[in-house]
Amino acid sequence: MRFRESFRSSFKSLFHNKLRSFLTMLGIIIGIFSVIMLTSIGEGIKNQVTSQVESLGANLLYVFPGKIQMGPQKGKSRLGVQESGFGQAGNTLTYDDVLNLKGQEGISAVSCIYSGVDRLDDLDIFATTTGTDEDLIRVSGLDLRFGRFITREERLDNERVAVIGDQANKELFNNGNSVGKTFKINGEDYKVIGVLEYKETENMGPQSEDVNVKIYLPITEMINRKEQKNVSQILVKAKSAEAVESAEKTVRETMRKNHRDDEFTVMKQQDMLNAINNILGILTAGLGGIAAISLLVGGIGIMNIMLVSVTERTREIGVRKAIGASRRDILVQFLIEAVVMSIIGGLLGLAAGIGGARLLPSVLPSIHTAISLAAVIVALVFALLVGVFFGVYPASKAAKLDPIEALRSE
Amino acid sequence: MRIEIQGLHKSYQNGDQITEVLHNVNLRVGDGEFVAIIGPSGSGKSTLMNIIGCLDRPTRGVYYLEGQDTGKLGDRRLASIRNRHIGFVFQSFNLLPQYTALENVELAGLYGNESPKRVREVAKKALISLGLEDRMKYRPNQLSGGQKQRVAIARAIVNSPSIILADEPTGSLDSRTGRKVLDIFKKLNKEGRIVIVVTHDPGIAREASRIVDIKDGIVREVPNEVS
Ligand SMILES: Nc1ncnc2c1ncn2[C@@H]1O[C@H](COP(=O)(O)OP(=O)(O)OP(=O)(O)O)[C@@H](O)[C@H]1O
Numbered sequence: 134m135r136f137r138e139s140f141r142s143s144f145k146s147l148f149h150n151k152l153r154s155f156l157t158m159l160g161i162i163i164g165i166f167s168v169i170m171l172t173s174i175g176e177g178i179k180n181q182v183t184s185q186v187e188s189l190g191a192n193l194l195y196v197f198p199g200k201i202q203m204g205p206q207k208g209k210s211r212l213g214v215q216e217s218g219f220g221q222a223g224n225t226l227t228y229d230d231v232l233n234l235k236g237q238e239g240i241s242a243v244s245c246i247y248s249g250v251d252r253l254d255d256l257d258i259f260a261t262t263t264g265t266d267e268d269l270i271r272v273s274g275l276d277l278r279f280g281r282f283i284t285r286e287e288r289l290d291n292e293r294v295a296v297i298g299d300q301a302n303k304e305l306f307n308n309g310n311s312v313g314k315t316f317k318i319n320g321e322d323y324k325v326i327g328v329l330e331y332k333e334t335e336n337m338g339p340q341s342e343d344v345n346v347k348i349y350l351p352i353t354e355m356i357n358r359k360e361q362k363n364v365s366q367i368l369v370k371a372k373s374a375e376a377v378e379s380a381e382k383t384v385r386e387t388m389r390k391n392h393r394d395d396e397f398t399v400m401k402q403q404d405m406l407n408a409i410n411n412i413l414g415i416l417t418a419g420l421g422g423i424a425a426i427s428l429l430v431g432g433i434g435i436m437n438i439m440l441v442s443v444t445e446r447t448r449e450i451g452v453r454k455a456i457g458a459s460r461r462d463i464l465v466q467f468l469i470e471a472v473v474m475s476i477i478g479g480l481l482g483l484a485a486g487i488g489g490a491r492l493l494p495s496v497l498p499s500i501h502t503a504i505s506l507a508a509v510i511v512a513l514v515f516a517l518l519v520g521v522f523f524g525v526y527p528a529s530k531a532a533k534l535d536p537i538e539a540l541r542s543e
Numbered sequence: 544m545r546i547e548i549q550g551l552h553k554s555y556q557n558g559d560q561i562t563e564v565l566h567n568v569n570l571r572v573g574d575g576e577f578v579a580i581i582g583p584s585g586s587g588k589s590t591l592m593n594i595i596g597c598l599d600r601p602t603r604g605v606y607y608l609e610g611q612d613t614g615k616l617g618d619r620r621l622a623s624i625r626n627r628h629i630g631f632v633f634q635s636f637n638l639l640p641q642y643t644a645l646e647n648v649e650l651a652g653l654y655g656n657e658s659p660k661r662v663r664e665v666a667k668k669a670l671i672s673l674g675l676e677d678r679m680k681y682r683p684n685q686l687s688g689g690q691k692q693r694v695a696i697a698r699a700i701v702n703s704p705s706i707i708l709a710d711e712p713t714g715s716l717d718s719r720t721g722r723k724v725l726d727i728f729k730k731l732n733k734e735g736r737i738v739i740v741v742t743h744d745p746g747i748a749r750e751a752s753r754i755v756d757i758k759d760g761i762v763r764e765v766p767n768e769v770s
C-alpha cells in the first residue's frame with residue numbers, strides 16, 4: 134500500500150476510536166506540556182538572573198570576607214562552597230581596605246556595604262540600615278528620584294544624613310519629595326538628602342535585597358557608633374571590562390598587604406554568572422528530566438493501548454492480510470498509528486506548554502518564563518522517538534500474526 | 544492460472560496430539576474451471592481453501608501456482624499473490640466495520656499499490672455490477688446479509704483476480720439471493736476465471752464443471768451428472 138494510503142488508514146482507525154486515542158495521547162500531552170513548562174521556568178530564571186547580574190556591569194569586582202571556594206572542594210567533604218571564615222564571624226575587612234583600593238591603577242571606583250540594625254523611632258521598629266560611601270552610586274545601579282547621594286564631605290564629617298528607598302519613603306513620609314525632611318534613628322535626627330527610584334524587587338542574584346526598603350547612611354557615621362567595625366562586602370569597579378583581569382590582580386595584591394589569603398575572596402562578575410548558570414543549568418536539566426519521565430510514562434500508555442488494539446483488531450489484521458496486505462503494510466499502519474498519536478499529542482502538549490509558559494507570569498508575576506527553542510525541538514523529537522520506540526513492538530506483533538489464525542479469532 | 548497440488552498433507556497440533564486433517568491431496572485445476580467442493584462439516588474443506596488461497600501452508604506436499612512452488616515464496620510475494628491473483632469470499636463476509644462498503648472494496652485495490660483515483664473507479668464499477676450503487680456509503684452494520692455478501696464479492700473481484708475462492712458464499716442467504724450470488728460466480732467463470740466454491744447446496748454443485756468431494760480428509764473427484 135502506498136504510504137499516503139497507510140497514513141489515511143491509520144488516521145481512520147484513530148478517529149474511529151476518538152476518545153481512546155485522545156486519552157492515549159493525554160500521557161504525551163502532559164509529558165510535553167511539563168517538559169516545556171518546566172524548562173521555560175528554568176530558562177526564565179536563568180535569563181532573569183543573568184540580566185540582573187549583567188545590569189550591574191561587566192566590569193564589577195566583589196571582595197567578600199573569608200575564603201569562598203568556587204567549584205569542587207579540595208578537602209575531604211565535597212559539600213558546601215566555603216572553607217573557613219565566610220560571613221561575618223571572623224570578618225576582617227575594614228573600611229581602610231576600601232580607602233586603600235580607591236585610586237589604584239585600573240580601578241575607577243570603590244565602595245562598600247556595611248550592614249547594621251537601627252531603631253526607627255518614628256515607626257517604632259528596628260530596621261536594617263546600610264552604611265556606604267559616596268562611590269556606591271558609581272559602582273551599583275542606583276537611581277535617584279529626588280535629591281542626591283551621600284557626599285565625600287558628609288562621610289568625612291560623619292554627618293547624620295540618609296538616602297532612602299521608595300518603600301522607606303512611603304512608610305516614613307507618605308511618599309513624595311522628602312528631601313530636607315528628618316526622621317529619627319536611635320533618638321537622633323537624620324536628614325533625608327535623597328530618595329531612590331522605585332525598583333522591581335530583585336529576588337535573585339548577588340544584590341538579592343529589596344532596594345526599596347534601604348536606608349543608606351554615611352559609613353563612618355555608622356561604624357563610629359557600632360562595635361562591629363567590619364564591612365560585609367567591598368565593590369570595585371574596573372575602568373573597563375578589559376581591565377577587569379588586571380584590576381582583580383591589583384585588588385588581590387592590595388588586600389594581601391593587610392590580610393592573609395584566607396581572609397578575603399575576590400570575585401568577578403563572570404565567576405558569579407558562571408556559578409549561577411551552572412546551578413540553574415542543573416536545575417533546568419533536572420526539571421526537564423523529571424518531565425521526561427512523564428513522557429516515558431505516556432509512551433508506555435501508547436504501547437499499552439496499541440497492544441490492546443492489536444488484540445482487538447486481530448480479525449481486522451487477518452482480513453487485511455487475506456486481501457493482500459503484507460507484513461510491512463501492517464507494520465507501517467500500526468507504527469503510523471502510534472507515531473501519529475505521539476506527534477499529535479506532542480503538538481497539543483507543545484501548544485499547551487507554550488500557552489502555559491506565556492500565561493504563567495501573568496498569574497504568578499514573580500515567575501519569569503522563557504521558551505527555549507532547544508527544549509521545543511528536543512521535546513518534539515523525544516515525542517516522535519517515544520512513538521516509534523513504543524509503537525514498534527505492538528506493530529511488529531500485529532505484522533507477525535498468522536493470517537489464518539487472525540481470521541479465526543473472534 | 545494453473546493450480547497443482549501434489550501429495551498435500553495438513554495436520555494440526557493440539558498439545559502433544561497431532562490431528563491430520565488432509566491426507567495426501569492431489570488436485571489440478573486449470574483456467575476456466577468451476578469447481579464445487581462438497582463434503583460433511585469438519586472434513587477439511589475450509590482448510591484446503593485456505594491453502595489454495597495462500598493464507599495457510601501445507602504441512603507436507605507441494606502447491607504449485609502457475610508452476611511456481613508457493614512453499615518457497617516469502618511474505619511479500621504471497622501477499623501480492625493474494626492481492627492480485629486470488630479473490631477470497633468468506634462465509635462470514637469479513638468486512639471491516641469502520642469502513643463503508645466502498646472503502647472496504649477499495650482497500651483490496653489500495654494494497655495493490657494502485658492510484659487511489661483509479662481504485663475508486665474500479666471499486667465503484669464492481670459495486671455497481673453487483674447492484675449496490677445506492678449502498679456504497681453504507682457501513683457493514685447497515686447492510687443486509689446478502690448485501691454484505693455482495694460487497695465481499697465486489698472486494699474479491701476488484702483486482703480482477705484469475706482465481707476466485709468462495710467458502711460457503713450462500714450459506715447464510717435465502718435461496719433467491721443465493722441464486723443471484725451463484726449467477727455472479729457463473730458470470731465471472733465465463734470471463735475465464737477459475738471459480739472454486741465450497742458448498743453444501745447440491746443445486747450449486749450441479750452448476751459446477753467439476754465436483755470435488757472431501758470425506759475424512761480424503762479428496763475424491765465426483766462425476767457431475769450435468770456435464
Ligand atoms: N487451528 C486448528 N487447530 C486444530 N484443529 C483445527 C484447526 N483448524 C481446523 N481444525 C480442524 O480441522 C478440521 C477441518 O476443519 P475445516 O474448517 O477445514 O472443516 P470444514 O470442512 O470447512 O467444515 P465446515 O463445513 O463445518 O466449514 C476440523 O475437524 C477442525 O477441528
Ligand SMILES: [Mg+2]
Nearest residue numbers: 588589590710
Ligand atoms: Mg468450513
